[in-house]
Amino acid sequence: MLVALLVMAAATLLLATALTLSRDRTQRNDKHGNDIIENRYQDKALIEQINQLLPQTQCRRCTFAGCKPYATALARGEADINQCPPGGDHTAWRLAQLLGKAPKPVDRQFGIVRATPLVAWIDEPACIGCTKCILACPVDAIVGASKFMHTVITSECTGCELCVAPCPVDCIVMRLPDEVHLPRTGSTVHAS
């Protein structure tokens, strides 16, 4: 009985010392530049949080080089919440909520997009294999090689339209996902 009590007392003492030691260490850490690390960490977390709300179309309509760059600018207060047309008013509203700003609709000067997204489609016989579209695609959704036919991997295409303008022979059009397996028809929706 006595032995047991002694052991317990010793254990408690040991535990107490361990606790004080660890508390000491954290306190010391606080004094050693923890502020800066914490800030950097918070910044990164906020960018990630904002990026989660963005649609990841990567279309650059917001004037930044993609969704994550826009998220970074938003986190640093260098952009407004109403710049992402694919995200629409709903995303603008959620960004306002997250960043504690007044909600407002998307500014139309950044562009207008369809409610149902389109996907790029290459009229394969017309392609000259210049690879310009591959270089433009932000999500590597186009396959092909120099002087060979190119094609779009529909399931990976975000519909950002960045590949349409660079094509020298205008053989890339934006179509409804349902239509991509059909031959070229009059009902094709051309990128505006």
Add this chain to the structure above:
Amino acid sequence: MTAPAMHGGLRLAGNKKRSTQSALRIAAAPSQVVLPLDQHAGTAATPLVQVGERVLRGQPIAQPQGEISAWLHASIAGHVSAIELRPTPHRQQPAPCIVIDSDGSEESAAHEPVDVDRLDAVALCEHIAAGGMVGLGGAVFPTAPKLLLGRQADEVHLILNGAECEPWISCDDMLMRERAADILRGASILCRALSAARCSLVIEDDKPEAILAMQAAQSAAHPNIHVPNIDVRVVPTIYPAGGENQLVTTVTGLEVPSGGLPSDIGAICHNVGTAAAVARWIDHGEPLIRRIVTVTGSGVAEASNIEVVLGTSIADVIAQCGGYSGRVARLLMGGSMMGRALASDALPVVKASNCLVVALPTDLQPRGTEMPCIRCGNCSEACPAMLLPQQLHWFARAQDLPALDLHGLLDCIECGCCDHVCPSQIPLTQQFRDAKPALTAHRSAQAAATLARTRFEARDARLARLESERQAKLAERRKSVG
């Protein structure tokens, strides 16, 4: 052993006698067929033919795209006159279709019958896929992927669905009465493809003729049918006992997990119609190009079951059943509970068309005006999926997608039981049906965004790496020059 009861459900008037009075009819071949590329669950098929090309009856005209998809075959011989978007009975929006104009010939593409015993099970599954087989109960899930999924379970229990619980529909009843041997042959093939240990056939007790026919066929089984002992289970007529998950619970006593599949607990359900179609494909080389459709309701002169070539227009089918007999109030594809109202009869019969109800005003239950929910709880007692429709109702009105997800909206089988018992006449099922696409779109948009994000970041990292490699090389060269 008494079958464990499923939760909820309703006893409904069957209205099936009308269409089972006369024998099975065979419809005349149409002059034109319209074949939607997406008439199965999953991704639409891709065309293999061009406009103007001549095709033979049974020739494959579109191939599957992705894992859950199905082959499509020409259902008549003739020329492809168009490949374009057309209105269809199974989608709200027009869907891509292949249109074939008949040239009057009966010329068929040659498909050799195969010897099942010489194929291994996986090759057999692939061969079944090539026949364009999909579930003919109405959900049109491609048969082969389902078989392959089922093979992953340790011990498979094949359940043949002949319950046909929904009012008005009687095509499976008719099939069991008239072609019981085909169903047994199909069952033996499916058992082999699945390496199934057990096989049960479920029939509701309001189909005594079908039960007798199946039992008789089993005792008179042809020598090439070595079925691992099908046990015929007669279950009480309670709607929706034939729902896939309800069926599994009735037969095995186990519950399919939320968001899961019956194969997760070692069960695979196939409709009796699917089994018969598989037998026809394997033994006679005829792919899925026709199906039995129940044409019924007070609005059609001769209600009956009729075997129709896929792609035939619904107007043509109704004309072959004596035409309309009054001012039609509503045209439904499917039964009275889960059926879909059609805007016109100029739509094609698809693989999912199990039943056409031509309803006169007297067939329809008058619906009162919607009143607020009084929290009586009738709906949750009737719900076979054990959901809380009254809660889903609130969240659907509020468009609260995360809450709908949490309360299992996607487990709703759209059976209509909650509607039927609601004293406030709230169109609950319609609300749930409308809310589901928003929830799945929300989920898939989320998944697409994640994919795009990882691809964008991977590309960024690659470009950065290439740039730094280029810089390093440049520096190296400068050093060697200097």
